[in-house]
Amino acid sequence: MDRDSVDAHVDRWSSFWKDEPAFDPEVEGALIRMIHIQRRLRREDVAAFAGSEDFTLQDYKTLHALMVQPWPTEATPAQLAEAANVTRAAMTSRLDRLAAAELITREVDEVDRRRVLVRPTQKGREMWNKYIFEGIERDKQVMSALDRDELVELNALLRKVLLSLGE
Numbered sequence: 001m002d003r004d005s006v007d008a009h010v011d012r013w014s015s016f017w018k019d020e021p022a023f024d025p026e027v028e029g030a031l032i033r034m035i036h037i038q039r040r041l042r043r044e045d046v047a048a049f050a051g052s053e054d055f056t057l058q059d060y061k062t063l064h065a066l067m068v069q070p071w072p073t074e075a076t077p078a079q080l081a082e083a084a085n086v087t088r089a090a091m092t093s094r095l096d097r098l099a100a101a102e103l104i105t106r107e108v109d110e111v112d113r114r115r116v117l118v119r120p121t122q123k124g125r126e127m128w129n130k131y132i133f134e135g136i137e138r139d140k141q142v143m144s145a146l147d148r149d150e151l152v153e154l155n156a157l158l159r160k161v162l163l164s165l166g167e
Helices: 005-016 025-049 057-068 077-084 088-100 122-142 148-164
Strands: 104-108 116-120
Touching: 005 025, 025 057, 025 122, 057 077, 057 088, 057 116, 057 122, 077 088, 077 116, 088 104, 116 122
Parallel strands: none
Antiparallel strands: 104 116
């Protein structure tokens, strides 16, 4: 069987904890491999936006939060801040950039004039589509070592773990 970079890590700790029954090399290997895959995906996402000052990874993440949130393609700045896990001040700054680029609109809610509703513009939807599909291709490339049946099996196993965690 081919060995990867995680095997050396697991070997090192297996040797160190050879008499420790609490250490399970299979658990360690699986978790570290998941971390490596996530790191790789994050690096590729960062690289996709490198050198662009017109549309940054933060801009994309903000637009993405707006496009995928549970409200009908509109949200308040506070809802978006929560969805993006940033402060309201940070979200205001992000929304200022997106509004200046004409990727979103901010309008006072006609029902509750204390609220501001953020909506994507057609240009914003097109920009989001461009980058979401590029990201989907990167994700598919990362998982291309597995055939369809293996992907189904991997998903079933990961789902079982998440359900056991109450997710």
